[in-house]
Amino acid sequence: MREPFTQLYLHLVWATWDRMPLIRPDLRQAIYGCIHKQVTKHRCQPLAIGGMDDHVHVLVRFHPMARVSEVVQHAKGASSHLVTQVLDPGGFFKWQGYYGAFTISKQQAPHVRDYILRQEEHHLGGTAIETLERIFHHRDPRPRVRRTVEAPRVRTTSRRIDMDAILALDVDRRISLVTAIWESIAAENPAPRLTDDQRSELQGRIAAHERDPSSAIPAEDALRRLHEKFG
Structure with a gap:
């Protein structure tokens, strides 16, 4: 045996930038073909490539000398x-910076391959695997901290919240409440479809930043200016 005998199977998943629907039908096969070529360059065996318009799944049998991060980096780049x-x-067109990688057994490989090749069917039929499809719902890969908001008791009538009680909160607590509400919406519906105007505006802003990165300011500076202006 001239090389080690290994059975290293990985299910890779990564998404488009901000989960935008960038993998158009006219681009899909060319993108998949390019990913296939890059995987084989690392002496790995691509077993299945599939996905939707905002993410891709790749099943790979890895060569023992291949590095997962390099394979994904080259495939995405x-x-x-x-x-x-x-x-x-x-x-x-842009991919998100991070990815998911899941080890599977040889016995699981046929089932994962079938799942990847039938992505559209699973998504439309509601049979997509939750842990795989929700991994990229948040833009920030760091663990999220659940926020709690201390609020006075609110009067309810027929399940309707008394807005006067909410408006009676101080500004910081109202902001915390709004943030918690937005985060709950993002968790339930994290990838809203953008209108053509919204997509065009986002693309224009990203292009402007790439042309002149110095025009942007760090988030810390932006927050400091807001605090200086509004207290």
Whole structure:
């Protein structure tokens, strides 16, 4: 045996930037083909590639010398370059910076392969696997801290909350309450579909930042200015 015998199977998942629907039908096969080529360059065996318009799944049998981070980095980088420089010059296409990687057994591989190749069917039929499909719902990969808001008792009539009690809270507590509400909405519906105008505006802002990164300011400075202005 000239090489170690291994059975290293990984199910990789990564999403488009901000879960935007960037993997258009006319681009999909070319993107998948590019990912397939990059995986094989690392002496790995791609067993299935599939997904939806905002994320991709890849089942790979890894070579023992291959590094997961490098395989994913090259697959994402090459496919992004293919879209923006060849398939749709001037258009916007970008992957999120992080990814998910799940080890599976050889016995599980056929089932995972079938799941990946039938992504559209699973999503439309409501049979998608929750732990895999929700991994990229939040933009920040760090653990989220649940916020608690101390509020006075609110009077309710027929399940309707008394807005006067909410408005009686001080500004900091109202902001905390609004933040908690937005986070709960994001958890339940984290990938709203953008309108064409919203997508165009986002693409324009990202392009402007890439042309002149110095025009942006750190988040800490933005928060400091807000506190200085509003207290």
